[in-house]
Amino acid sequence: MAGLQIRNVEKVYGNKFKAVHGISLDVKDGEFMVLVGPSGCAKSTLLRMIAGLETITAGEISIGERVVNNLVPGKRGIAMVFQNYALYPHMKVFKNLSFGMRLQRRPRAEIESGIGHVSRLLEIEELLDRLPKQLSGGQAQRVAVGRAIIKKPEVFLFDEPLSNLDAKLRAAMRVRLTSLHKQLKQEGLSSTVVYVTHDQVEAMTMGDRICVMKDGRIMQVADPVTLYDRPENTFVAGFIGTPEMNLFSARLHKGASGASLEIGKQRMALDPSVMARLTLGDAGEVTAGIRPQHIAPAAAGASNTLEGRVSHVEFMGHEIYLHVVIADNAFIVVTQSAGFDRAKASEGAMHFTVAQDALHLFDPVSGKNISLGS
Amino acid sequence: MKKTATLLATLAVALSTGVSTQAAELRMSWWGGDSRHIATQEALKICGDKYGHTISPEFTGFNGHLEKLTTQLAGGTEADIMQVNWPWLPLFSKNGDGLADLGALSDIIDLSNWTEEQLASGSMKGVLNGLPVSTTGRVFMFNEGSYEAAGVAVPTTWGELLAATPAFKEKLGDEAYPFDATTLDVVLLVSMVTTQATGKDLVDPATNTVAWTAEELAKGIAFYQNLVDTGTIRSWEGAAASGTDNLWEMPEWADGHLAGSYQWDSTYSKYADPITVGHLVPVGILTIDGAVTEGVYRKPSMTFAISKRSKDPQAAAQVLNCLLNEPEGIAAMSDQRGLPSSKAALAELEKLGKIDPTLKAANDIVMAGSGPTVSPYNEDPQVRDTFQSTLEEFAYGQLSAMEAAEIIIDGINGRLAEL
């Protein structure tokens, strides 16, 4: 039963390239922590540093209060599932599962009962006598997970374990892994997970908390809902959610009659509630953000709208994506397909209302969200 | 049974000679052909048993043996007993200290079997390093059958040989030659005729330079060319076509199409055995018109030496004495190294009737031949190499006789200055 503490960890490669910039992160016992970010953000490097597969240039990693910096991977109390599963190709599934225990010279009975338990849990009993090359992708995936579980580690590490599966199987495995996590937790087993993915859907659906990373730095650590509703910066705002949040340059005006947002030549009055949220009082250039779901074609006669021209309409079934140009900025607007008048859209100019409680304003220089209140 | 016999033999020897030698593990190295290998190994077994030593044999063909021996001597891994070519003695033991002093072992080896002159030839700076095994020389041998077929008599002079050529071509075909010489044989042939004309050996012992003038040598070279031009011998190039240097391996030799050669007397049987058509006879030295001397190429053939690093020189000396002077060894060694220099050996072999009469006849010709003393430097590897490769260039028409003669003399003088 252990959590994971990362304190000011840095990674500098031999050629002086700094891959990880002083990261600190606490993963609580039993927590499912997802590291997410675009490729090259060092999320895998961080995971491999936790595993002991990469050296730690500076800082400290502890697992269950134990500093593991100088421990070899096998002594850190971790288990890892690799992107390519990394099953030993020359060993049958049974041996793959038992390799770690055999290295520790555990008694045979214990090995067998462990394998029995795990293979029932993951429904791989019939596969025990096969070689990895005789397994399908999903089966190999389950075996790889089994190999991790059987070790009863303090922390599970997953390195993009679903990226080699097709979309359908991936969706199924997401559910399976989440429920497995719950089950382990219920059984009172250690179930701390650090899970690396570049897929934000995976991150949102699976993580108790999500750590968004970029260029070797943490952008935000939060639960999925917070991350979605209260992104701390433009990066997180743009990274989380599909389609992406619309981000655009705007100018904030404060006047006696109230505040407004100037977008190109258009101007939109801001609710006082928005102003109340602002943590930076000055008027001036900002980056504004609004999710496609929070901007909608205006009802007839609505006021305080933005005018835009529809360039393209994508029919997605239940929803429709409108590609809109508002004051030279490209927007995506998601709207219900039921009742949507396509003819009207093709006429060109349309008016849109913005749900102001979901409007975010960011500092254009630092990218920090200045509309989260205090 | 055998062990007991060996033991008894050892005891008997120990008692009789008074020299107490333990059973020793020895090695002996030599070069030669198959029959010499077989005879020597047999002799080593017999002599080893007699004195209770075991001697492991190391043998090769002549090619590469010098390299091997030098390597071993330089590396200190040489065999206890070595067959050392006479011209190699100055290479290995310039001052007499490179090999064991056999004089110091005279209580075991009966040196009275050799003449003073023979012992002197095996000594370097007065130290006896090598025991002469036999005296050898080059001798002419002809296939009598081929000559009969050609309807001419076996030649006794170069003139007769040249005269026989047309008859060979006519009777036996264009591919028939009354004589053969290539590579080393050509060197010795040119040396011989030059010596016949000048009365001098290649090396002048007084000045340690080449004794011949370029004109004299050029004449000798031209003489060789004449043999080729007349079709008396194969051209250098033609002889190379067979892919082997060994005349005795060639079908043309076996079937009498190459009807004569100029070879060591000791190798006589090697050349005589394979012949299937006709038979080989040794013949007196052919001379040129106006020869000053026969120019016989005669020298101590090989010597037996003992390593100065031998752990048990006494044991090695016992084996050596057995091989050269004691009846069992002599009988086993037979005449595989030519007619023995050791008086005891010669007498014993004659008594046993083991001396091949043709070999004896060949050796007699060598012993009877006249000529200046042959310098060991004739066979210095670099001297030989210069002589032979320049002749090769001449034979391929890349040099004139005179140019070749000058290059040879310059090259050899250069080498002699280093020695």
Place this chain on the structure above:
Amino acid sequence: MTTTALSAIALETERTNRMTRRLQRISAAVRYLILAGVGLVMLYPLIWLIGASFKTNAEIFADPGFIPKEPTLNGYINGWKTSTPYTFATFFWNTFLIILPKTVGTAISATAVAYGFARFEFPFKKLFFATVIAILLLPNVVTRIPQYLLFRDLGWLDSFLPLWVPSALAGDAFFVFMLIQFLRAIPRDMEEAARVDGANTLQVLIFIVVPLLAPAIVSVCLFQIMWTMNDFLGPLIYISSVDKYPISLALKLSIDTTEAFDWNRILAMSVLALAPSLIIFFLAQKQFIEGISSGGVKG
């Protein structure tokens, strides 16, 4: 368009198709012809050798065919006995005594060294790896003389040691290089998984890397066996006792010392000398070809 025109087009198409097919067939036939012709020329010397070794001496140079008219085993009988106190078996045994430590040593050392290069960071790694390439390109005549002097001073002359010890210390850069290339092509995940499973680096090497690298290691062993079997200069320089001769030297000895024209004996001994290589090759040709393919291509 009229029907006749249509059928003319159809005919034309049919004709072109047929021509193309015929051209293809001809070009395939030409290829087979070239391949078979070249193959025959390539293999004829060996076929002739085997055939001629059963011929009588008189027949060897009489007929270019390889089928002996009066087959005889004399060449083999005499060849096997040799002119030495030893039979050919001794020379095979000597060759084996060189090959065994050399091959085992090469396999172990080259694998460990390749593992070190491919999977670890350490000081001067680039420099050491550059020396591997340098040795690959270094003609060994340059080092032969000092090596000889070294072995002389070590007292190793006339023993098998100079012939295998350098190889057992990963001295054959080609093999090290080949294994490094192989190892680089193998993903590291399996090894990392094993590390996470608690294996130390040596256990990773033995339990994971060696099984994964096994085909390459087998190739290395096979090549080492072949090359050792063919090596002539090494034994020529270092071995002087006949009882220690490997096959290559024994064969040369028998050529040098043969009296009279015992050609079939020499040919028979040549066949015997080639036989182990041929047998090993045909048993393991797949390994050879894979070995040389991947080692070379990835370079």
Place this chain on the structure above:
Amino acid sequence: MGGDSKFLGLLYISPYVIGLLVFTAIPFVYSFYLSFTDYPLMTAPVWVGLDNYLELFTSDRTFRKSLSVTLVYVFTTVPLKLVFALFIAVILNYRLKMINFFRTAYYVPSILGGSVAVAVLWRYIFAKAGVVNMALGFFGMDPINWFGDPNYALFIITLLRVWQFGSAMIIFLAALQSVDKSLYESAAIDGANKWQTFRSITLPLITPVIFFNLIMQTVQAFQEFNGPYIITNGTGSPLKSTYLLPLYIYDEAFKKFDMGYASAIAWVMFFIIMVLTLVAFWSSRRWVYYAGDKRS
């Protein structure tokens, strides 16, 4: 890896490092030193400065001959072998049946080629009455004096090595088979004929392998010893027309025991190989195509 000493890698390569120092590096340096000495093996080396090199380049006719023979040998053998290997590999690369059979058959000589037995065999088949001349006779041609004619003797040695084209061919074949098939399809759609496809698709893509083969074959060709040694009985005859540098070095070192002089020849040869290799590497930038390195 975390937790492991950074000297662990050194431990694994330690056999190599020891071997490198003892059997290569020290001998390498020592031979350079020897090349400036007179060392007849029986006595200690004596420093002679540049004498050996001066002699080599001013008065040594054998060296000049041997060097030119070696260069001729290398510059004929290597291209012949590579072109032939590539030619056969291209033919084999069409999905022919029996490809495995031919591949194996062509590879056999490479396995055996270096052996004494094959050199012996060569002596027999090129002898005056040997198989080759018999075959020539069959076509009504005059027999050739392979061993006696200096114009042909080197050719036999060349042929012995070209005969062993199999290993180069297999490397080529593997490279050819790894060329992405869709490139050929794309070229065919662009209207390229077979030769154009080969010229502009296949050849550029396998240049790294050609380069690899070129370097390895050149280095090996410079070191050829067994063939000429056995075939000519160590003499390099006729007229030293097969007297490759390794034979000369062997003679000087192990026949004449002129270790210093032999070392000097070896160093000259090493220098030539090094220059050629550097030229090859330098020029490779112009003609060798490297696809992006997938994983370093």
